[in-house]
Amino acid sequence: MSEPRRILEMNAFDNRQGGAGPVARRLDNLGAASVLFYRAPIEMVSAQGAWMVAVDGTRYLDFYNNVPSVGHSHPEVVAAVSRQIATLNTHTRYLVAGVDTYLEALKARLPSALSNVVLTCSGSEANDLAMRVARQVSGAGGFVVTETAYHGNTALVTEASPSALKRTAPPAHVVTVPAPGREAYGDDIAGGFARAIRAAMAELDARGIGTAALLADSIFSSDGIFADPPGFLRPAVEAVQAAGGLYIADEVQPGFARTGSAFWGYARHGVAPDIVTMGKPMGNGFPMAGMAARPEHLAAFCEDTGYFNTFGGNPVACAAGLAVLRVIEEEGLQDNAQRVGARLKSDLEEIAARAPRVAAVRGAGLFLGVDLCAPDAPGTPDAAFTVQVIDAMRDAGVLIGAAGRYGATLKLRPPLCLSQAEADRFTEAFAGAVLP
Amino acid sequence: MSEPRRILEMNAFDNRQGGAGPVARRLDNLGAASVLFYRAPIEMVSAQGAWMVAVDGTRYLDFYNNVPSVGHSHPEVVAAVSRQIATLNTHTRYLVAGVDTYLEALKARLPSALSNVVLTCSGSEANDLAMRVARQVSGAGGFVVTETAYHGNTALVTEASPSALKRTAPPAHVVTVPAPGREAYGDDIAGGFARAIRAAMAELDARGIGTAALLADSIFSSDGIFADPPGFLRPAVEAVQAAGGLYIADEVQPGFARTGSAFWGYARHGVAPDIVTMGKPMGNGFPMAGMAARPEHLAAFCEDTGYFNTFGGNPVACAAGLAVLRVIEEEGLQDNAQRVGARLKSDLEEIAARAPRVAAVRGAGLFLGVDLCAPDAPGTPDAAFTVQVIDAMRDAGVLIGAAGRYGATLKLRPPLCLSQAEADRFTEAFAGAVLP
Known part of the structure; x- marks a missing residue:
């Protein structure tokens, strides 16, 4: 091989x-x-x-x-963006009703526990923030990802994206596991994947780093797409959560109804994410992304760090995002x-x-x-x-x-x-x- | 005090x-x-x-x-975005003529040596990338910033943004200097600031980290705005460059004609940046930003790391950006x-x-x-x-x-x-x- x-x-x-x-x-x-x-x-x-x-x-x-x-150039998204950009485009330091209308429509699709949403410009920014929230909440520094994962392009997220590292291995705080397919785990994907995750956490413990989170795209897109059997992710996620780590569901690719059976890819596996990140299809091409988290997790992060995203949550992005949700529903x-x-x-x-x-x-x-x-x-x-x-x-x-x-x-x-x-x-x- | x-x-x-x-x-x-x-x-x-x-x-x-x-809701920007989003919005893995038209118009405003531009979604992403390019090129890990600087919200950039750190000091690879005002340097701002920068570089050397870059907003916005005397930045920048470090001109705030005497804030100081980052006004609110660098610097970074920005350089952003450049000129x-x-x-x-x-x-x-x-x-x-x-x-x-x-x-x-x-x-x- x-x-x-x-x-x-x-x-x-x-x-x-x-x-x-x-x-x-x-x-x-x-x-x-x-x-x-x-x-x-x-x-x-x-x-x-x-x-x-x-x-x-x-x-x-x-x-x-x-x-x-x-769909490319969808008329409802085009109309929503064109209307809003001619009216008002500003940041979240002022109140704008349409921003909250969108956030509420989005939250209606999310687990009720994840009731705070930080809007960003890109899935990379969302994952960068999520990883820091996970570190703050867990008190640990390490991440488990799959071996050909891609989660984004910032410094922190690139370290957890082995497919973006051309010549180097991930740093010590990132441990990889084989993608959840038959090649690595045979017929027992759920059990094998959970064992691999546990071994990765043990390795992070042995390195004195500990596990902040399992960061996983529930469709494992860059690994080659692994969807079955439904539920295989659950033992792995539960093992991470039982050990005090978080499960960051990177829904940048599988989210927004693409996997068919549910609005989010993780739902296919019956798991409860601690953080959900989203991006690509969120605005049908208008640059926007976001992170949904528990209020207490976000508050813990914000105690140490001032976070503000100039373009994140602008009313034009929210108009695009609302049109996307409406079109998914109506069509x-x-x-x-x-x-x-x-x-x-x-x-x-x-x-x-x-x-x-x-x-x-x-x-x-x-x-x-x-x-x-x-x-x-x-x-x-x-x-x-x-x-x-x-x-x-x-x-x-x-x-x-x-x-x-x-x-x-x-x-x-x-x-x-x-x-x-x-x-x-x-x-x-x-x-x-x-x-x- | x-x-x-x-x-x-x-x-x-x-x-x-x-x-x-x-x-x-x-x-x-x-x-x-x-x-x-x-x-x-x-x-x-x-x-x-x-x-x-x-x-x-x-x-x-x-x-x-x-x-x-x-200007809010500028009709030329509104028209450009509305027209382009109804026609085509895709990524830079396909050729789109308008994208290159924009890049060329932008490059005409930049030093000719900085002939490669990476378009991103936010100034944070641009600075995050610039800091990594500087590390790759310099072979050093440290950054010198002013003591109340703000450069963005990713993990790496937040570490170099003391104003975003509520309870902690920057990490060891970031050394701060007082803002270039009379309070710290009296009548000799140029000399005093350069001495402070040299001392910061010596400190990074003493820590075994070395200086990758001076990362500075040439108007020192979050420090309280320090513009005079013109040219005061030059001895500091030359000291960094002489020592093998880069000068990253963070033009996210002063760029795009705001400082009046020139299109970029650094031009006020007669310095030659190694990297220019830009953002906020670039699309008049359409989420877009960028990093301009020397081809050989970008190539060195890309040898190790695959960088792609899904929304960065989309044709709608480029239409907004081109309209902004045109309006600045025409008006x-x-x-x-x-x-x-x-x-x-x-x-x-x-x-x-x-x-x-x-x-x-x-x-x-x-x-x-x-x-x-x-x-x-x-x-x-x-x-x-x-x-x-x-x-x-x-x-x-x-x-x-x-x-x-x-x-x-x-x-x-x-x-x-x-x-x-x-x-x-x-x-x-x-x-x-x-x-x-």
Whole structure:
């Protein structure tokens, strides 16, 4: 078995050789921080619903971007932002009724115990804050994360994001465990994962650091998407909480109805988070994120540290966020994610049964992972073939990317408004790319 | 002399006693993270130009919020955001022409050596990244900041923001120096400040940590605003650079033409930053920020760490940012800041000469600080009187706040479109509040 590949994004190229035109222009502006999709990157000009339009007129079905979750350029979000930004955009040091209206609508979706919400600009800021709250409350300094986890881009959060560390191991206060899949834990994922978490906590204790929190994305997106069996997370979470650590549910990716059966991904596992962080789809692309916590936990943190977020909780973001919640409800997007996602998964499983290079299909709702492998060798992930499939899908007009320890898991995250016809279009393109 | 008061915001109350209505609602939602202006907070409903309108119809002249810098609800920014969000909002893994158009317009304002820009969501994220780049490039771990500095809210940046640390001193890798004013350095601010910086670097060396960077806001906003004499920063910056450290110019507050004589605050001092960070006014309230750096510095950082910012550099933010740059240019806002600011400063100095409780007026352009003191005791800052003045100004329809080591410096940051009549309105209200 090969070494874990630690790389933030599988379909990412630095395009250093990419000569002229818009790619050269981008490299000149962003430098080494430029990471474009595809060896021949796509220039986009517009997007609506599940579709993006390139400068050459090509229309692409977006099966990858989990930010515009209610659909690209959704008219209700557009209208809400346009109206509010023309009226008032200020910070939370003044009262603005719409801000509290949004916070109350959001809290109605959250466990009642987590009744304080700090709004931030990004999921990174939310996780950075959550990690500090967990340290304050637990009195311990360490974090347990999965081995290919990604939780954000600040200094503190990057340390707990092994997939962002290109050449180094996480620092001493971060201990990793294998992702909750059969490869590491066989048939007993719940038991095996809990044992691994307990061992990680023991290691943090042995290092004299202790465990502040288990920080986990309940769909384990960057690890390669691990959703089943429902409930497998519970023994691990309970072990952490019993030891005085917190469970930070990083819902930046699975949250806001994507996993179909519930509004939050952690609900699939019947666990009670101490902190919930959220981001990406929260404003359908308007920069906003947040952390929900117990009042006493937030108060403990604020005793030592003054926290203020200039843009966090501005009324324009709250208008966008409220429109997103309303659209999810009005358009029945959670049900749609559940229904279209289930059918998509079973269609992909049918293809897998016929395709010797498709090893497994996993996931929940409209958050699916498909493992690609060497021919007739399900245990041998094939990252090179995965890139081929991604390119073939692009040629077929479908945008998709990959994740996971081996870079060989296609990550499917279309907008939640995906129609059955659009799902079928994906399935057809996928069959064309993987069937012999 | 009293101990330094370390508090993030002087006109900030937690309003824990604030019974009913919208304040109670806010506290129920934000909990300990709620920090509202005024003991009786104001509920706002709209804002245009330099004016905000409360729910009771009261109109307030906004002399404090440095985010809506080209004016609240500026129609060009509103139109740019409304148009772009209806068309395309995605991340920088696809090419979008407007993103590069913006980056190029921004870079035209920056030193040519700093030709790579990473767009983020907040100034905090920009400074968090800048500090890590500085560590990577310098090979050292320490930072020198002023003693009441504020640079942002992430874990790493909070450690370098003494004003956010309520009960603790900064960690070992952060050494503070007194703000560059006469109180600490007498008549030789440039020489004294440079000596203090050298001593701080020696202390970091003695601790075995070394100096990664001097992280300084060139207007020293949270320290109480220190702008003169122009050039005083230069010996300090050169000392840091000579020793292999970087100078991170935190332009989140002074940037984008506010200081009048130049587009960036550091230009007032004739120094060459290694990194420039920016934020607040960049999108006139649309959440966006950035870090400009040398390509080789950014490349060194990216070799070890994968950095991606989901919302950073989205085309809607870039549309807002481009509109801000255009409005500053078209409306001559830098000249306006210079001209109206200079007149405002001299009017305030005239009042100070007659008002025994006004000890000093400092600043540049439309970023001014006014020290308030005990009666006829210019050396005795008076925070309680400052709160009285803030409340009296509010009663006169003017929004203002305070900063500084003693919480006794009024901080004036009106929109850059401020008219002379609006400036006069402030001066009149201020005279009423401070003249005997």
